[in-house]
Amino acid sequence: MTLSHPSSITASAMSSETSANPRRAALDVLLSRQSRWPLVDPAPRDEDLDVIFDCALRAPDHGRLRPWRFVVVRGDARAELGEVMVELACQREPATPREEQAWRRERAFAAPVIVVLGASVEARPGIPATEQLLSVAAAAMNMLNAAHALGYGAFWVTGPDTYDRDLHAALDFEPDEQVVGFLLIGSTAQPAEPVERPRRDAHVREWLGRASF
């Protein structure tokens, strides 16, 4: 572990070992992932979405509670989602003119595919709710990586509608299920901009035992 070495990973800083070592190539996929915007057609193919969800279902999961609840919204259903979000925003904020909520109609078309990230959290001794939510987050991360590995772009967003229980009901979640965000997935419209990544030594330290200082 080299903590002092700056770790600003960009797509151009990939390993020269890649072509010789397929395992390293897998890591380079992880290292080059970044959230992408804008997201456009074509939508992920069905078989690619299947792989993306299969990767989600490899997330660590304490107690095998399987807390993952994913809902796909795509095609014309996005228009209905936009209408629902406008309706609910108007109900939440009756004093705000309806046209000020209309941006949600466009937001629903922000990507060809929207995956609503749902969580079914159970009361289980020894498996706190946080751990179950973290499993859903791990599944979402696997999806971001899988989408990237398949050549798509993806972005995890939340926003003011995410935690509205009436929206959850409209999306046919059970009353005790939660929503932790939306994964937008689609094709990318332009090449990725290089991004500066955090320094490793700002986030990682080694503990050498209580007697070490």
Ligand SMILES: Cc1cc2nc3c(=O)[nH]c(=O)nc-3n(C[C@H](O)[C@H](O)[C@H](O)COP(=O)(O)O)c2cc1C
């Ligand atoms: C739970 C969660 C919710 C997020 N919500 C938003 C959001 O609503 N809007 C936004 O611009 N970024 C949001 N982000 C951050 C982006 O998904 C993304 O991580 C960030 O833009 C950094 O890009 P990167 O993934 O390439 O590092 C959220 C991230 C997480 C984990």
